[in-house]
Amino acid sequence: MKKVILLLVDSLMPGVLEDCMQQRTVPALQFLVDRGRYWSNCITSFPTMTASVDSSLVTGVYPDVHRVPGLIWFDPGEKEIINYVNGWKCVRKLGLSNCTKNVLYNLNEKHLSKQVSTIFEELAMRGRTSGSINAMVHRGVKKHRVRLPFLLNLSTRFRFQENISGPDIMTLGAMVQTDLQEIPKQIQGFKQLYGINDNYAISAVKSLIRSGNIPEFLLVYLPDNDHRVHKKNPNHAEESLIQVDKCIQQILNTFSSWDEALSQFIFIVTSDHGQTRIGNGKEFNIDLDSLLDHFKVLQLGEDVKDHDIVVCNNERMAYIYTLKPEMEEQILRRLLSESRIDIIATKENGGIRVKEGGSGREVYFKQNGQYRDIYGSTWIINGEWEVLDLRLNDGLVDYGDYPDALSRLYGAMYSQEIPVIVVTTRPRYEFKSRFYPVHLDGGSHGSLHKYDSTIPLIITGTEHRIKEPPRLIDLKHFIINIFESSPK
Template sequence: MKNNKPSKKPVILLNIDSLMPQALEIAVQTDQTPALKFLMENGMYFSNMVTSFPTMSVTIDSSLLTGTYPDQHRIPGLHWFDTRNLQFINYGTGLRETFRIGWRQSVHNMLYRLNHEHLGANITTIYEELGKKKLHSASINSFVYRGNKPQKLKTPKTLRAFTEFENGEWTAQVPPIFSLGTFSKIRQRGVPTQIAAGNYKYTAKELRYLIRKNKLPSFTFCIFQDMDARIHFKGPTDIKLIKKIDKEIQKILNMYPSWEKALEKNIWMVIGDNGHAATGTSYRKCIIDLRKIFKQFRIAQIQRRPKSKDQIAICVNQRMAYIYLLNQSVSIRKLIELLRKESRVDIIAWKNGENIHVVSGIKDGMITYRAGGLYTDIYNQNWSIEGQLDLLDLTLTNNQYLSYGDYPDALARLSGALHSHEGNFIIVNAKPGYEFKAQSTPFHLSGAAHGSLHRQESLVPLIIAGTKEKPPYRRFVDMKNYIIKLIDSN
């Protein structure tokens, strides 16, 4: 360990963006994905891993790699508002919205500020934890990458105009082995098919190189990002890219004398990051335009700093949104009253001191809760709670035991988002089938979208093969410590 040698059984975690239980199970049961079927049949399969909230990749990956919700890792979503610096933060939600905010600013946010300014300084990533133990790790294709090793990254000349780095260069803190498209490659002759990352084939080639050169570290994290864009337009049951990614996993397993030997050599994990909720075909029915709901207020424009007369700011993350109060003259009660008139909104939440309040556009009543109290949930978290529990589909047994229905780990996940950054704001969550819109927001008619607290986007599959040790709870925030324990024990 002191010489940075890998553990006896390296852990390889393959994150397939937008992999969902139903589509995976259909692909496996119809024998269209031999590699995933082999891993499932020779390992453990969990169909209900609880992801982070909002169910957007940067927030989810931050939770996976730090073992915390956004109240600690401080990445509130793909789009949020920095009330201290009066600035919209966008990591790349869509072409029109990114163009409005500014390419240079968005690229800088994604490549640098996400890891070196926004990601919580008081928490550590799995890369940093392993580095303290003198163990190596690898990150392939992940925009959340903070590690212990300083590395100079250089932007190609053709792209320098789109960055804020002097001469297109910056120093990043990365894992010992780091791959991120044109900015850092494991295979020096490799040609990324995308500017800042690489498609599923490129990711697989980078991993195969490590195996072929016997350079696998104790932990390797790979992301296959391609499927998300396809699901947005084809819907949540599409399996075309699952089959293509499976072929790449087959090639990886074929590098060993047998697939069984691959399980003897390594611990393999395959996980989704978020699900999708199918969307309808009618713009008028399915798209909730928050600008119309708040038309009586002056709404800040995303392409500039808010003006003194601006009253609210809106940051949409597909099926959830943050609504910020910029002016003390604005009544939060008035905003909530307007939202409650919208029957396509199922959760409206805000904080007041230690208390969190939840109402709905569907049902009457209110929930008020806070951390600590008499009630214990299935994750051994304690809460004080009163009001209409059905607003969050909560069930309370006679022995004061809380369980979750349509909104998995809702109390902790809502609290995490509401305490993820400074400001006076409201969280809104759309019913399945509906999506929010504000200025230049992308939307996905006749396809699918994510972002919300609902189980359709919050429960994803996990396959583990090569070990019999199970995660303590079926949540992303428990994976970091679970993986480190696996590495320490072998």
């Protein structure tokens, strides 16, 4: 049977892809769309940040089940802010050892719930081989040795006593690599993020194809587009996608023809999230430190003492943890006074109350009620549906500006058992906190809004049915199903 290659292109957006296809600048992506199926309305997980999204991709569930709340979140057990590396300023503040330990070890071995299985674990159970090239979430049944590059090793006190788990074939740039040849040293250095880049990933894929060692399922993470779109902004993202397309061309060129590639492989191309264009001017950054300056906010790198709240900034979304429950009302009032904040959500009786920044309009929802949504979940919904742009369509709850809002918001807020407030910014805005990167006149993501949440999906080389409208969490099941319905 055919093998499956899943290309996960960071910050790939349907609008940009379609513009490029119209201008005929992305021949490889165009080829895959022409020979296969394309959806412009696939919906990713929330918060729209790589760590929580990738966890959803490989486990097929939202964060309430897989338990990775976001890129940045607060761990009440360890009393510390968990950061899977978001910019060097944060790293400097928290220390490389802390960040390295979280992203290389804790994310997969500790934070990702043991109650769920990853696609790699499930394929192994079925006797299928799998691989992960540079993906952040890779838990599997095999153990791999971590080799920290010299510089990283010098600056980190953390020593890997244990190996980390992954599928049969795994790379994390120069830090973990199984039996790969031909990867040039110059794309694995400090400036190249130790090999967490597109060139490295493509070299690894080509090497696996040429050697014949490519596993039956291979997940390939291509991060460069994200960095470029953050700088340029989503309205100028075509050139970046043209570069991504060149990478995909290199994979297809490894075969005698592009059609030959499709006779051997099923290709799936998707993204982890989109991005929103951020305005050019300080007012487009909502400074959470000054908005919440009445309270004692736990900052990165500090120990919890008599702090009131912890703010975990995920760009266009933030988790605000109230360490003193009696202060919640006061904090909410402060947040509500800010009209650049889009939604303010709190947990209430197993459900969620969502208020709109500025107006204070609100809606409440809870699982298992009389309303069924287009994805098949049922809900109790009370209040003003406009707050989440919900509407009834042929008797089903349908979504407007906030795709799959009910399940996704529930997923984020119930990823932890403790009280938490979730806030998102209106389009054009992002949150600012000390030590975190901002992107004025560039691109940013994290929110529930469709700009950050809608991703393209291309499936080529199989007619196998996928649940529609498609969601990123359906891909795991879809891929396992392909293998189950084909003889070995």
